Amino acid sequence: MTDPETSALPGFSACTLDRCDQVRVDPAALAEWFNDPAACRIMLRGLDPLIDGDRLARQPIPMDARLEEHALLGRLDDGRPIFAELRRDIPHGGQFAPRVWEAASILSAEELGLYGAVRSLVDWHARHGFCAVCGGPTLPVKAGWSRKCNACDAEHFPRVDPVVIMLAEYEGKVLMGRQPRFPPKRYSALAGFVEPGETLEGAVARELFEEAGIRVSDVRYIMSQPWPFPSSLMIACTAQAHDDALTLDTQELEDAFWASTDEIRAAFAGDESARFIAPPPMAVAHHLLKYWLEQQN
Numbered sequence: 260m261t262d263p264e265t266s267a268l269p270g271f272s273a274c275t276l277d278r279c280d281q282v283r284v285d286p287a288a289l290a291e292w293f294n295d296p297a298a299c300r301i302m303l304r305g306l307d308p309l310i311d312g313d314r315l316a317r318q319p320i321p322m323d324a325r326l327e328e329h330a331l332l333g334r335l336d337d338g339r340p341i342f343a344e345l346r347r348d349i350p351h352g353g354q355f356a357p358r359v360w361e362a363a364s365i366l367s368a369e370e371l372g373l374y375g376a377v378r379s380l381v382d383w384h385a386r387h388g389f390c391a392v393c394g395g396p397t398l399p400v401k402a403g404w405s406r407k408c409n410a411c412d413a414e415h416f417p418r419v420d421p422v423v424i425m426l427a428e429y430e431g432k433v434l435m436g437r438q439p440r441f442p443p444k445r446y447s448a449l450a451g452f453v454e455p456g457e458t459l460e461g462a463v464a465r466e467l468f469e470e471a472g473i474r475v476s477d478v479r480y481i482m483s484q485p486w487p488f489p490s491s492l493m494i495a496c497t498a499q500a501h502d503d504a505l506t507l508d509t510q511e512l513e514d515a516f517w518a519s520t521d522e523i524r525a526a527f528a529g530d531e532s533a534r535f536i537a538p539p540p541m542a543v544a545h546h547l548l549k550y551w552l553e554q555q556n
Contacts, residue, residue: 330403
């Protein structure tokens, strides 16, 4: 049964797997785990999930499987080691993945979190077969949690790209925006990648000024969410705007407006007359809006 507290988290945020870092660097223990008759591996179709009931489909490790072609994910609650096969013949993980949205309504919160980790890791390996330093071939090491170049010994680690997603507040309203790719009437919090040399606070302030032309201060961290398309970490914040005058970057935003508490409540209620459609529960923007509403009571 899914824990109510984990089911209330944004999608991909409830992975409770014991990652067993100490085994990753112990070749003997790793080989023992891989050859354990109880060991299993996650089954994927490309990068899409295969589902068995309310969990990801698993299979025993095949007799002819090679350890160097697998990553150790960790250990399940029952103690079984669990792996993921590393393959090159998969699509890029940043592509639109409708099967994932379907699976999100079936998988438990914990299983969806596990899938997010598997998807990001498998995709990273598929895209990093060559060294960024010298161009030589790389091979998985440390149970699939890094790759090492045969030519120059450079070691490369799975990347996570930080993204700030934020609600700017002004006199009891918050800024909502939409991109042209959004479904009709869908609005969300503004977001953008953190750039080298930036703090999270600096990224929030810069993105809001670049996209909406507003200055902000008092940036507060609220929550985070792994986002495996392909490997982002969404960092949700709030900020106080100095005024409500908007100057939109039309390359980034199709529209934006200041939403009142009543307008947000109508959107959450699914009111047909609501000014906008709220982000889905799987998105951290949904939970950020919900958090902001709770603070207004």
